[in-house]
Amino acid sequence: MVKKDAKAYVYINGKIMGFVDNPADFANEIRASRRKGILSGEVNVAYMEKTNEIHINTDSGRVRKPYIIVENEKSKLTQDLAQKLKNKEINFNYLLRNGIVEYLDAEEEENAMVVFNEKDINEKTTHIESDLSGIFGFTINVSPFPEHNSLARHAMLANFTKQAEGLYASNFNIRFDSRSYLLFYPQMPIVKTATYDSINMKSHPSGQNFVVALSTYYGYNMADAIVINKAAVDRGMGRSVFYKTYSDEERRYPGGQKDRFKLPPATTEGYMGEHVYSKLSEDGIIEPEMSVEEGEVIIGKVAPPRFLEENLGAGGLEEKMRDDSTILKAGEKGVVDSVVFTETTGATKIVKVRIRSLKVPEKGDKFASRHGQKGVVALIVPQEDMPFNSDGIVPDLLLNPHSIPTRLTFGHLLETLAGKAGAVSGKTIDGTAFAEEGPKRIEAYSKMLEERGFEKYGNETLYDGITGRPFKAQIFNGVVYYNRLYHMVSNKIQVRSRGKVQILTHQPTEGKARQGALRFGEMERDALIGYGASLLLKERLLDQSDKTTIAICKSCGGMGYYDHIKRITICSLCGKNDFEDVEISYAFKILLDEIKSLHILPTIKLKE
Amino acid sequence: MAKKYSDGREEFHVEKGDPVGMIAAQSMGEPGTQMVLRAFHLAGIESTISTSGLPRIAELVDAKKSPATPITYVYLDKSINKDLEKVVALMKKINEVRMSTIMRHAPMENFGKGLIKISLSGQELESEQLTAKQVASKLAKELEVEAYEKDGAVYINAHTKDAKKIRALSTKISKMVVSGIEGAGKTTVQKDKNTGEFYIIAAGSNIESIINVDGVDKSRLTTNDVFAIYRLFGIEAARNSIIKELNQTLKEQKISVDERHLMLIADSMTSAGSIKGVGRHGLSGQKNSVLARAAYEETVKHLIHAAAFGEIDPMEGVTENILVGKQIPIGTGSVKLGIKTEQPKKK
Numbered sequence: 001m002v003k004k005d006a007k008a009y010v011y012i013n014g015k016i017m018g019f020v021d022n023p024a025d026f027a028n029e030i031r032a033s034r035r036k037g038i039l040s041g042e043v044n045v046a047y048m049e050k051t052n053e054i055h056i057n058t059d060s061g062r063v064r065k066p067y068i069i070v071e072n073e074k075s076k077l078t079q080d081l082a083q084k085l086k087n088k089e090i091n092f093n094y095l096l097r098n099g100i101v102e103y104l105d106a107e108e109e110e111n112a113m114v115v116f117n118e119k120d121i122n123e124k125t126t127h128i129e130s131d132l133s134g135i136f137g138f139t140i141n142v143s144p145f146p147e148h149n150s151l152a153r154h155a156m157l158a159n160f161t162k163q164a165e166g167l168y169a170s171n172f173n174i175r176f177d178s179r180s181y182l183l184f185y186p187q188m189p190i191v192k193t194a195t196y197d198s199i200n201m202k203s204h205p206s207g208q209n210f211v212v213a214l215s216t217y218y219g220y221n222m223a224d225a226i227v228i229n230k231a232a233v234d235r236g237m238g239r240s241v242f243y244k245t246y247s248d249e250e251r252r253y254p255g256g257q258k259d260r261f262k263l264p265p266a267t268t269e270g271y272m273g274e275h276v277y278s279k280l281s282e283d284g285i286i287e288p289e290m291s292v293e294e295g296e297v298i299i300g301k302v303a304p305p306r307f308l309e310e311n312l313g314a315g316g317l318e319e320k321m322r323d324d325s326t327i328l329k330a331g332e333k334g335v336v337d338s339v340v341f342t343e344t345t346g347a348t349k350i351v352k353v354r355i356r357s358l359k360v361p362e363k364g365d366k367f368a369s370r371h372g373q374k375g376v377v378a379l380i381v382p383q384e385d386m387p388f389n390s391d392g393i394v395p396d397l398l399l400n401p402h403s404i405p406t407r408l409t410f411g412h413l414l415e416t417l418a419g420k421a422g423a424v425s426g427k428t429i430d431g432t433a434f435a436e437e438g439p440k441r442i443e444a445y446s447k448m449l450e451e452r453g454f455e456k457y458g459n460e461t462l463y464d465g466i467t468g469r470p471f472k473a474q475i476f477n478g479v480v481y482y483n484r485l486y487h488m489v490s491n492k493i494q495v496r497s498r499g500k501v502q503i504l505t506h507q508p509t510e511g512k513a514r515q516g517a518l519r520f521g522e523m524e525r526d527a528l529i530g531y532g533a534s535l536l537l538k539e540r541l542l543d544q545s546d547k548t549t550i551a552i553c554k555s556c557g558g559m560g561y562y563d564h565i566k567r568i569t570i571c572s573l574c575g576k577n578d579f580e581d582v583e584i585s586y587a588f589k590i591l592l593d594e595i596k597s598l599h600i601l602p603t604i605k606l607k608e
Numbered sequence: 609m610a611k612k613y614s615d616g617r618e619e620f621h622v623e624k625g626d627p628v629g630m631i632a633a634q635s636m637g638e639p640g641t642q643m644v645l646r647a648f649h650l651a652g653i654e655s656t657i658s659t660s661g662l663p664r665i666a667e668l669v670d671a672k673k674s675p676a677t678p679i680t681y682v683y684l685d686k687s688i689n690k691d692l693e694k695v696v697a698l699m700k701k702i703n704e705v706r707m708s709t710i711m712r713h714a715p716m717e718n719f720g721k722g723l724i725k726i727s728l729s730g731q732e733l734e735s736e737q738l739t740a741k742q743v744a745s746k747l748a749k750e751l752e753v754e755a756y757e758k759d760g761a762v763y764i765n766a767h768t769k770d771a772k773k774i775r776a777l778s779t780k781i782s783k784m785v786v787s788g789i790e791g792a793g794k795t796t797v798q799k800d801k802n803t804g805e806f807y808i809i810a811a812g813s814n815i816e817s818i819i820n821v822d823g824v825d826k827s828r829l830t831t832n833d834v835f836a837i838y839r840l841f842g843i844e845a846a847r848n849s850i851i852k853e854l855n856q857t858l859k860e861q862k863i864s865v866d867e868r869h870l871m872l873i874a875d876s877m878t879s880a881g882s883i884k885g886v887g888r889h890g891l892s893g894q895k896n897s898v899l900a901r902a903a904y905e906e907t908v909k910h911l912i913h914a915a916a917f918g919e920i921d922p923m924e925g926v927t928e929n930i931l932v933g934k935q936i937p938i939g940t941g942s943v944k945l946g947i948k949t950e951q952p953k954k955k
Contacts, residue, residue, distance in 0.1 A: 529926060530630040532939020542933035585933035600915040 008047070010054045023047050023054050027111070030056065035069065035099030046107035055107055064103040065134065066096075067114060067127035075118055075128055076100040101130070132434035133194065141195035143370040144418070144431025144481075145411035148438060153372030153409050160368040164483035165240045166206025176245045176340065176352045181359075181486045183208070184239040189370075189481035190422040191415050191431040206483055207370075208237060209423070212416060213395035213462065213477035214404070215387060217379065225378035226367060227398040229386050237396055238361040238484045242491070243337060243354055248299045248326050250349040257304035259324060261285060261351060264302050270323040272297070277325070285351055286336050293333040298353050299326040326353075330515060331494060333357060364489030369480050371412040373403060387462040387471070394465075395477055412480065414441065417458045419479030421445035424452040506546040506586035520545075546586035551579040557603030559592070580606055625942030627926075629876070632869035639863040640665065658832070664857045668834065668850060671877065671885035675833050678793065678813035683828035689805040695797055698823050699808050703795040704788040705736045707781055710743070715778040719771045724764040724778050738787060746786055751777070789817045816840050834883060843878050850874040850883075897921050899928035 008023035009016055020026040027047040033039045044062070046055045069076045077100050084090045095101040104112055104127070114127045121128070133141050139158040140146045146154060165181040172182055186205035189196070196202070210232075217227040233239070250259040262284040264271060277297050281287050284300030292298055303324035334357030342350050359365075361377060368374040388394045404412060415431065418441070422429040425448045436444075446456035454460070459474035494512045501508055508517035520540045528537040551560035553571035560569045560579050568577050582604065595602050622628055643662045658677040659667060667675055682702065688694040712727040728740050740757040747764060748755040754765040764781070766774050788795075793812025800807060810818070813833030819826055819840065831837060832853055838846035854870045876891060877884055884890035888905040895901050898914040898921045913919070921928055926936045935941045 525930070526630060526634065529627050529936065529938060530634055532625060532627055532941075534936045534939050534941030537930070538933070538935050541930060547933065583933065585931070588932045595911065595915070598915075605920070 006052055008052045008054055010056065012056045013059045014055075020054065023052065027054060035102065037097060037099070041096060041103060044103075044105040044108040046111050048110075057105060057107060062105040064105045065109075066101050066103050066130055067112070068101055068130055069099060070115075070121055070125045070127055073121050073123060073125065075121070077128075131194075133432050136433055138195060138199060141193055141433060142199070142201060143411070144189075144191040144193055144429075145414045145441075146433045148409075148411040148414055149371055150408035153407060156372035156374070157368075157370060160372065160374060160483060160485060161206075161370075163485040163487065164206040164368075165486055166483075167204055168206075170203070172243075173338075176247075176338075176354055177243065178245050180243045182241045182243070183484060184241070185236050187481075188428075190479055191418045191429045191481065193430065193432040194435075195432070207481050208484075209419065209479050210237070210396040210482045211393065211477065212397045212399050212480045212482075213387060213475050214401040214416070215395075215398050215462070215471075215475050215477075216400055217381065217387075217398045220379040221375075221398055221400040222402075223400075224375050224403065225400070226375035227379045227381055228361060228377055229383055229394060229396045230380045231383035231394070232396040233361050233380060238365070238367065238482075240359045240484060242334075242357050242359050242488075244332070244334075244357075245352055245354045246298055246326050246328075247350065247352040248301055249344070249351070250301075251303070252348065253304060259301055259303045260321075261299065261301050261349060263300050264321075264323045264325060268302055268321050268323045269305070272323065272325075276327075285339060285341065286353060288336050288339055290336045291334070292328050292336060292355065294328050294330050296328050297325040298328055298336065298355075299351050301325050328355070329513070331491075331512070359488055359490065361484070362489065364493075366485040366487045367397070368483050368485055369412055369415070370483070371409040371415070373399070373407070373409055373412055374485070375399070375403075381465075383465075385465040387465055387475070389460045389462055389477075397480075397482065401476075413476070414438070416476065416478030416480050417442065417445045417449075419481070420454070420458050420477070421448040423479045424449060424454060501546070505590065506548065508545065542583070542585055547583055548586040548589055549581050549583055550589060552582045552604050552606060554578045554580055554606060557605055558601075582606070625939050627938045628872055630926075632872045635865055635869045636665075636858075636873070639858070639861075639865060643861050643863065660857060660860055665854065668853050668857070669873065669877075669886050671834075671883045671890060673835055674813070678811065678831065678833045678836075680792070680810040680813055680815055680818060680831040680833075681829070682795075682808040682810060682818055683825040684805070684807060685823050685825050688823050689807070689825075692797070692806055694823075695806040695808065698821070699795045699797050700737060700788070702789050702792050702808060702810060702818060702821060703736070704790060704792045704810075704812060705738065705786045707784045707786055710736065710738065710786065711782070715781055717771075717774050717778055719769065719774055722766045722769050722774060724766060724774065724781070726762045726764070726781065728760060728762060730760065736787070743786055747781065747784070750784065751780070753777070789814055789821070792818060838883055843881055843883075846883055847874045847878040850877060895925065895927075897923070897925045897928040899931050900925050903927050903931055 007019035007021060008026075010018050010020055010026075024047055027045050030039065030043070030045045034041060034043055034045075040058070042058060044057045044064070046057075047053075048055065077095070081090070081095070081100065085095075092101070096103075112126045113124045114129055115121055115125050116129050116132055118128060129135070133146075136146055139161055140154050142161065143149075143154075143157055149157075165183045166186050167182065168180065169175060172180060183206065185208065187208045188202060188205055189207065190209050216222075221227045228237070248261075250261060252258040263277060263280050263282065264284070266274070276295065277300060279286055279290050279292060279296060279298075280300045286292065286298045301324045302321040305320060305322050332355070334355040337354045337356035339354075340350075340352040342352075344350055361367075361380070363377050363380065365377050366374060367377065383394055386394045386398075404410070418429040418431060421444075427448075429445070442457075449458065450456045455474070457476070458478050459476050461470050462475045462477070463470050492512070494515075496508075496515055496517050499508065499515045499517065510516040510519065525537065525541065528540070551562075551569045552558070553560055553574060553576060555576055555578060556571060556574045558571050558573035560571045560577070562569050569579050570577055571579070592602050640662060643665075658664075658679055659675065663676070683689070684695060684698065688698070707726075710728050710732040712729045716725040716727075717723075718725070728743065733739065733743075740760050740762055744755045744757040744762045747753070747762065751764075754767065756763055764777070766777055768774065789812075791812045791814030792810045795808050795810045797806050798809055799805070813831045813836040815829055815831050815833075815836050816839065818824060819829055830849075832849075834846050834849045834853065837849045851867065851870050851874045854873070855865075855867060858865050858870075873886070877886065884894070886892060892904050893901065893906075895904075898910055898919045902910040902914075904927075914921075923929060923932070923934070924937060926938055929936045
């Protein structure tokens with residue numbers, strides 16, 4: 001424990017600056033001068049009673065939050081001031097300057113006693129939280145009714161918000177982002193929050209209001225799958241465009257050589273055939289609004305040969321060039337949206353080609369609501385087969401009701417109801433956290449629905465689109481704001497039967513970009529051993545992978561080589577040519593070669 | 609055994625060529641992945657906190673020489689096992705008390721006089737039911753030195769002024785066992801709810817000494833220390849102990865693994881007559897095949913050894929055959945199709 005009446009160390013930005021006798025008073029004095037404006041509002045002070053230290057922080061990188069100051073058990077934000085603020089006679093900065101509101105950092109918060117409500121103020125209270133939703137950050141506060149959702153779902157929501165397609169920038173047309181996604185008809189959500197307005201999300205909308213019914217559909221929306229309406233898709237629901245920019249430059253090499261943008265002549269090394277270059281114009285670069293597919297060249301370029309020797313035989317003739325064109329990657333297609341031809345400050349020519357491709361929602365595309373409820377389209381149903389209500393309203397999306405109770409996302413249900421109430425009465429609904437208690441909210445939305453002749457809790461009799469019969473149970477439906485996330489099958493799908501292999505190991509390549517295969521890993525191997533399927537295992541690991549045939553000398557067990565001049569296989573160890581062809585994995589051959597490189601001779605004994 | 613499994617399982621006989629080892633490994637490995645996440649303890653039961661879950665499995669399977677938390681269950685002869693007083697008396701006899709637990713602090717040496725002063729904690733003495741005098745006489749007897757008690761402290765006259773000898777003596781004293789059996793650990797008495805008898809739980813595993821204490825039921829003495837059982841009762845008992853301990857640990861975690869998998873693991877660990885772990889110092893490290901050992905751990909070490917001693921890989925195992933790309937001699941690969949090559953006789 002700290003001795004009584006001991007002097008307290010004073011730290012400024014973590015460095016000891018001196019001592020004080022009565023630390024608590026000292027800290028209060030600093031606070032008082034900050035409120036008066038003598039000290040900068042960015043200064044925070046904290047007195048640590050346990051260690052008897054004073055920490056004054058003025059540096060950057062501290063997370064700070066505004067609080068309303070309480071003095072003598074009274075909030076400094078009086079009724080009068082609040083009214084003035086409402087009438088816009090004063091603004092937030094006025095409150096800051098006049099010591100009514102101040103920012104606290106994490107350390108100073110330890111010294112503060114904060115209440116949520118003015119009536120809770122007691123003699124210890126130092127601050128009031130400006131708004132209850134202030135206990136959440138921006139990301140959570142953009143979602144409606146966050147206080148009704150589980151924390152785990154908020155974490156997911158924060159991720160989905162980043163992945164949502166929308167209008168990310170209004171100058172998208174002149175930007176050359178390497179990848180960007182743009183939603184065709186973004187909407188403002190019917191259920192908004194105060195934060196939504198304050199961070200100006202209005203100018204960057206990222207979703208659409210879907211009519212959602214909580215219903216199953218022949219098992220097609222089990223386990224986070226969703227069923228969507230074909231007609232809605234045709235009307236533009238979730239439709240978006242994907243831009244991808246390819247770029248290339250004329251590089252300079254030591255020795256005065258450089259790349260050249262041009263239509264590669266047929267004599268170029270690595271020329272891929274006329275049809276591949278057919279869409280290029282004379283300058284070797286593709287023209288806008290040309291539709292392109294995988295494997296086609298979009299930027300024609302020739303480069304000098306990699307090694308000098310290649311050039312020597314030419315004897316002063318025209319330089320032999322190498323093809324270094326940019327090819328549209330596998331699985332991609334679209335229309336050339338825009339081409340830019342420019343120079344860097346170093347006078348290097350640069351070409352950027354932006355490819356645009358339309359992404360209509362299809363099976364396998366991902367959608368998410370603002371409650372961490374994600375789903376993948378599993379079925380697109382023609383409108384006539386979807387359930388409908390007596391007014392002829394057909395839902396855009398069918399969400400499985402099982403996705404609600406275990407995930408504790410009751411905010412989703414509340415948004416469905418609020419969205420419906422807002423839609424029928426033509427109003428936006430405020431979904432700010434803690435703005436109203438849950439039951440009162442439901443009451444208000446129920447009233448709005450009843451006034452317009454709807455069932456008050458959002459339930460309706462729906463009719464089976466296929467049989468035309470009403471469903472026995474009433475089905476809860478409403479309007480929910482959905483985001484389309486940028487994970488789309490068309491950008492991820494990849495297939496391979498036979499294909500490229502790695503040079504070093506002769507094994508199949510890995511990854512989509514290399515047309516790779518799926519790895520048959522250790523655990524898969526164990527499963528086959530456990531089942532005793534020895535030939536299937538051999539097929540996976542050898543025949544379909546890196547099978548090689550080597551010649552083994554029958555007398556010494558060494559590896560033979562084929563002499564192309566004598567046209568016989570010779571053993572380099574004993575010189576004989578009595579061989580047996582053996583099938584082994586190429587990986588094992590490398591092992592043998594590497595062991596040999598260490599001056600150790602591995603030999604293979606053959607069984608009779 | 610036959611009776612135990614008469615619930616329809618007899619239909620699932622193992623056939624020739626079945627990869628039983630792989631299946632055993634998978635059968636224990638898969639539930640093992642769930643175990644890591646739920647490491648919980650049952651509060652209150654059997655006051656001692658013992659290693660459980662994955663760490664305990666690893667301990668058993670790696671054949672650790674001594675368990676992190678050894679426990680010995682000492683059951684007693686029928687004549688005394690319902691008499692609490694006698695059981696407690698026996699417990700005191702076993703209960704290991706070290707000097708370090710009853711000393712207040714390290715021994716204080718007076719090099720000038722050749723004296724060592726040991727202040728004893730009255731509280732500890734009381735709970736162990738010892739007196740300073742007893743301690744003094746014990747020290748005198750064991751160390752063959754002059755020791756006497758004064759004001760609750762024990763003094764030892766080393767009869768020398770050699771600082772080195774005095775220091776050596778005081779170190780020896782700190783490590784000494786004052787009463788009970790060395791390696792028996794702290795003991796408690798428990799009551800068996802079913803039979804009503806009392807038994808002793810010791811937090812040590814010196815069963816070699818405990819078994820010689822009068823009144824101990826030799827036939828029911830058991831411990832969770834597999835190596836102690838191996839030393840005292842032999843390899844067969846150790847095998848059974850491994851099975852029992854594995855089974856118990858898995859059951860605690862509410863994981864059901866067929867006992868026969870555990871039996872196979874225990875069998876392969878003990879088949880050589882001593883307990884071997886399954887890792888690189890045990891079963892995997894002693895494989896016949898160079899390639900299989902090199903593919904597992906310490907690749908370079910095994911390859912260098914093979915090069916230096918001219919090892920020949922008989923290619924009889926699974927790993928090495930996968931490595932070179934041959935059909936594995938297991939399952940469908942364990943049979944060969946034979947064709948008579950001689951010509952049929954012409955009529």
